[in-house]
Amino acid sequence: MTxxxxxxxxxxxxxxxxxxxxxxxxxxxxxxxxxxxxxxxxTVEDTRNRVRVSLRESFPVMFGDRWEHARDxxxxxxxxxxxxxxxPMPGVPEVLEAGSLWPQGVVSNKAGTFLRREVNHLGWSPFxxxxxxxxxxxxxxxxxxxxxxxxxxxxxxxDPSVWYMGDTALDxxxxxxxGVTAVLIxxxxxxxxxxxxxxxxxxxxxxDLRARLRKLx
Numbered sequence: 012m013t014x015x016x017x018x019x020x021x022x023x024x025x026x027x028x029x030x031x032x033x034x035x036x037x038x039x040x041x042x043x044x045x046x047x048x049x050x051x052x053x054t055v056e057d058t059r060n061r062v063r064v065s066l067r068e069s070f071p072v073m074f075g076d077r078w079e080h081a082r083d084x085x086x087x088x089x090x091x092x093x094x095x096x097x098x099p100m101p102g103v104p105e106v107l108e109a110g111s112l113w114p115q116g117v118v119s120n121k122a123g124t125f126l127r128r129e130v131n132h133l134g135w136s137p138f139x140x141x142x143x144x145x146x147x148x149x150x151x152x153x154x155x156x157x158x159x160x161x162x163x164x165x166x167x168x169x170d171p172s173v174w175y176m177g178d179t180a181l182d183x184x185x186x187x188x189x190g191v192t193a194v195l196i197x198x199x200x201x202x203x204x205x206x207x208x209x210x211x212x213x214x215x216x217x218x219d220l221r222a223r224l225r226k227l228x
Contacts, residue, residue: 023115038057
């Protein structure tokens with residue numbers, strides 16, 4: 012029996028590019044910062060390809076001792092427009108319906124305040140228990156702390172019966188560090204491909220994940 016044939020106990024999901032497409036809003040906020048600092052602007056494709064770790068890890072590298080000002084510009088821009096640009100990835104509403112037979116949660120490197128606003132905006136709060144974003148745990152992905160924090164809400168240990176699902180190699184790294192099953196959705200073309208991500212389980216699309224969950228149910 013392969014890992015994908017075993018019935019999971021808990022389903023945890025990444026957010027951006029796994030459950031939702033919100034790259035337009037993130038790109039607009041980044042470009043507000045780049046304009047302020049006189050940097051070249053990014054396209055949405057640039058953002059997809061370059062954004063991995065949380066802001067509190069990336070901005071000190073990008074902006075040095077002015078990173079906190081850059082953070083404030085970013086969040087000010089994001090506050091005013093991010094809900095206008097968030098939309099479900101194809102097949103995801105059906106995944107969440109199929110997954111509702113299990114405890115479900117979100118673990119993301121998006122700041123927790125914005126993450127929870129987007130969950131509420133889409134009307135998905137009933138699907139999830141914990142919704143953990145950047146800054147909610149002691150460290151952000153790929154550190155296992157946010158996955159462990161999410162599981163503490165369920166009173167469950169981290170073990171292979173927990174599926175953590177994401178779209179990047181960093182997500183798979185976080186899952187392995189946490190001691191849970193690393194599940195890749197999509198082909199990670201923006202992140203070096205499936206082989207680099209090295210998941211325990213791979214679903215080419217959300218539709219394939221939905222089909223497996225319905226079978227396991």
